Amino acid sequence: MSSEKEPLFSSKNLKLITGPLGSQNPITVQVLGICSALAVTAKLEPSIVMSLSVIFVLVFSNLIISLLRNTIPSRIRIIVQLTVVAFLVILVDQLLKAFAYEVSKQLSVFVGLIITNCIIMGRLEAFALGNKPWPAVLDGIGNGAGYGLILVIVGFVRELFGTGNLTFPGIGEVQIVPDIVYEWGYVDNGLMILPPMALITVGIIIWVQRSRNKDLVDIS
Amino acid sequence: MDRQGNKYTFLYASIMVIVVATVLAFVAEALNPIQKKNEEEAKMIDILKSVGIESTTSNVSDKFKEYIGENVYIVNFEGNRQDVSAQAAFNIDLGKEVRKPLSERQYPVFECHLENGEVKYILPVRGKGLWGPIWGYVALNEDKNTIFGATFDHKGETPGLGAEISTDAFQQQFKGKTIFEDGELVSVNVVKGGVPDDASHGVDAISGGTITSQGLDAMLKDYFNGYEAFLKK
Numbered sequence: 001m002s003s004e005k006e007p008l009f010s011s012k013n014l015k016l017i018t019g020p021l022g023s024q025n026p027i028t029v030q031v032l033g034i035c036s037a038l039a040v041t042a043k044l045e046p047s048i049v050m051s052l053s054v055i056f057v058l059v060f061s062n063l064i065i066s067l068l069r070n071t072i073p074s075r076i077r078i079i080v081q082l083t084v085v086a087f088l089v090i091l092v093d094q095l096l097k098a099f100a101y102e103v104s105k106q107l108s109v110f111v112g113l114i115i116t117n118c119i120i121m122g123r124l125e126a127f128a129l130g131n132k133p134w135p136a137v138l139d140g141i142g143n144g145a146g147y148g149l150i151l152v153i154v155g156f157v158r159e160l161f162g163t164g165n166l167t168f169p170g171i172g173e174v175q176i177v178p179d180i181v182y183e184w185g186y187v188d189n190g191l192m193i194l195p196p197m198a199l200i201t202v203g204i205i206i207w208v209q210r211s212r213n214k215d216l217v218d219i220s
Numbered sequence: 221m222d223r224q225g226n227k228y229t230f231l232y233a234s235i236m237v238i239v240v241a242t243v244l245a246f247v248a249e250a251l252n253p254i255q256k257k258n259e260e261e262a263k264m265i266d267i268l269k270s271v272g273i274e275s276t277t278s279n280v281s282d283k284f285k286e287y288i289g290e291n292v293y294i295v296n297f298e299g300n301r302q303d304v305s306a307q308a309a310f311n312i313d314l315g316k317e318v319r320k321p322l323s324e325r326q327y328p329v330f331e332c333h334l335e336n337g338e339v340k341y342i343l344p345v346r347g348k349g350l351w352g353p354i355w356g357y358v359a360l361n362e363d364k365n366t367i368f369g370a371t372f373d374h375k376g377e378t379p380g381l382g383a384e385i386s387t388d389a390f391q392q393q394f395k396g397k398t399i400f401e402d403g404e405l406v407s408v409n410v411v412k413g414g415v416p417d418d419a420s421h422g423v424d425a426i427s428g429g430t431i432t433s434q435g436l437d438a439m440l441k442d443y444f445n446g447y448e449a450f451l452k453k
Contacts (some may be wrong), residue, residue, distance in 0.1 A: 042378065042379045073228055083237070090244055094247055097251070098254040098255050099254070101262060101277075110376075163380070
C-alpha cells in the first residue's frame with residue numbers, strides 16, 4: 001500500500017474548482033440549471049444570494065452522498081439523493097427564516113426550487129457517487145461557483161441595461177447610469193428584465209465562450 | 221448483508237427516512253418560536269410602514285405599542301365591531317379569511333394615533349399574485365376615503381417584474397388617492413399604460429408584471445368591498 005498521500009490542493013483537485021468556471025461550466029457547457037438561471041436574474045441581488053445558497057446545498061449534498069456512496073443501494077440511489085437534497089434545502093429554509101428573515105423573504109420560493117436544480121442532482125449522480133468526500137466537496141464548490149458566475153453576469157447585464165440600477169445584498173439599489181445620460185436621451189431597455197432576454201444573454205455568453213475555445217464546439 | 225437485495229434496500233430507505241424526518245421535525249420545532257417572532261415583527265414593521273413610520277426589528281415592538289397599542293379590533297361585513305381582544309385581532313390569519321365569502325370574513329382594523337393627533341385606519345388586504353399570495357396594508361385618513369399610505373408585499377412574485385409592488389416607487393403612487401366617488405365605492409385601479417398624474421382613483425401598473433398588477437387591483441376591490449360598511453360609518 002502506498003503511504004504517499006495526495007496533497008489537499010493537488011493540480012487534479014484544483015481542476016475540480018477551476019474546470020466548472022471555464023471549460024466545464026455547468027450552465028454554458030453542461031447546460032444544467034438553466035431554469036433558475038433564467039428565473040432569478042432580473043436583478044443582481046437575488047442572483048448573488050441564489051448562487052450562495054446553491055453553493056451551500058451543492059457542497060453539503062456532495063459531501064453527504066460521497067460519504068454514503070458505498071452504502072447506497074444502487075436501485076434507489078436517485079431517491080436517496082433527492083432525500084438528502086430536500087433535507088438540506090428544508091434545513092436552509094428553516095434556518096434562514098429563523099436567523100435571516102429578510103434574506104428568506106427575498107429568496108422566498110427560490111430556496112424551495114433549489115431542490116429541483118438539475119446541477120445538484122447532476123453532480124451527485126456524475127461525481128459524488130464515485131468519488132471521495134474531499135474531491136466531492138471541491139467539485140461542489142467549483143460547480144456552484146461556475147453556476148454563480150454565470151448568474152451574476154446575467155443578473156448584472158439585465159439589471160444594468162433594464163433599469164439603470166444595480167442591487168447589492170445588504171446595500172440595496174444603487175443607481176449606476178447617471179441622470180445626465182438619461183437627459184441626453186438614453187432609455188432603459190425594458191425588454192432586458194423580461195425572461196426572453198435571460199435566454200439571449202446566456203446564449204451570447206455561450207457564443208463568446210465557444211468562439212474562444214474551439215474544443216467546446218461539437219461537430220455532430 | 222447483500223447490498224443489492226430487497227431487504228437491505230427497504231431497511232436503508234426506512235432508516236434514512238426516519239433519521240431525516242426526526243432531524244427536520246426537531247429543527248422545525250426548535251426554531252418555531254423564533255420564526256413566529258420574526259413574522260410578527262415583520263407584520264408590525266409593514267403595518268407601521270403604511271403610515272410612514274420606519275422601524276427596525278429592534279424597536280418595532282415599542283413603536284407598535286406607542287402608535288397602535290391596543291387599538292386593534294375586528295369588524296364584520298356589516299361594519300360592526302366584534303368583541304375580541306387586540307391580540308386575537310392582530311393574529312387573524314388573512315390567508316384563511318380570504319378564502320371565505322365576503323360576508324363571513326373577519327376584518328381587522330389597526331387604528332394608529334399619530335403624534336399630531338391624527339387618527340389613521342390601517343386595513344390589511346390580501347389576494348393572489350402570479351405565483352402566490354400578495355398582501356398589504358392600506359392606511360386611510362380620518363375621512364375613511366383618502367389613502368394616507370400603502371405598503372404591499374408578496375410571497376414569490378418575479379424579481380424585477382411583479383415583485384416591484386413591494387418597492388417604494390410603486391407604493392408612493394397610492395398616496396392621496398381616494399376610494400369613494402360621490403359615496404360610491406370605486407377603489408383604486410391599477411391601470412396598464414399609465415394614468416394621468418391627477419387621476420384620483422388610478423395608479424400605474426407595473427410593466428412586465430401584468431398578472432400581479434391585476435391581482436393587486438382585484439385584491440383592493442375585494443377588500444374595500446368587505447370594509448365598505450365599516451368605512452361608511
